Amino acid sequence: MLGNLYDIANLDLDSEQFSDLIAGSNVRIERIVSNGQASPPGFWYDQDVAEWVLILAGSAGLSFEGEAEVKVLTPGDHLLIPARRKHRVEWTDRSAATIWLAVHFS
């Protein structure tokens, strides 16, 4: 019942790792562990539901369509990505794991 989000010892970090912590009908809480991955060139996420993200470790650069500035997220930073707001991950930390918490909700 009790887990720790910083526990990544058994993960294969050659690929991005996604795990659902809560999967309900109205909300999904997910941990994502990145290790230098980024969205493919030209790719934009375009999601049906809202997503609130929080960085727990590492760092990441997020872009939103129509905004020139890349938002740099470090531990404790959080933001809301409204449904249908196109966004992409420009980069994640290459020197250490980036641990995200994502809460998807409608």
Add this chain to the structure above:
Amino acid sequence: MLGNLYDIANLDLDSEQFSDLIAGSNVRIERIVSNGQASPPGFWYDQDVAEWVLILAGSAGLSFEGEAEVKVLTPGDHLLIPARRKHRVEWTDRSAATIWLAVHFS
């Protein structure tokens, strides 16, 4: 749009501090900052909705009705409190702020 959950510089920590980050119809995401507070003796939370909690800083002891053991939570620890599962906060860290993330959902 971008905030940091560790930013507590402007909070009055003489009392427990609650702030909603997201208040939707199906989900509420809340930051709680404690500074040694605990549930009153004999008090049990008994909630209509489920609550997923994560400790971001500090530490806390949580009890569940019918369980002798107090669960000790430190940063990164998370657990699900199902709706109607009676629980109480036995203690929070007296030497540093305890920052909780709580996701309430039905």
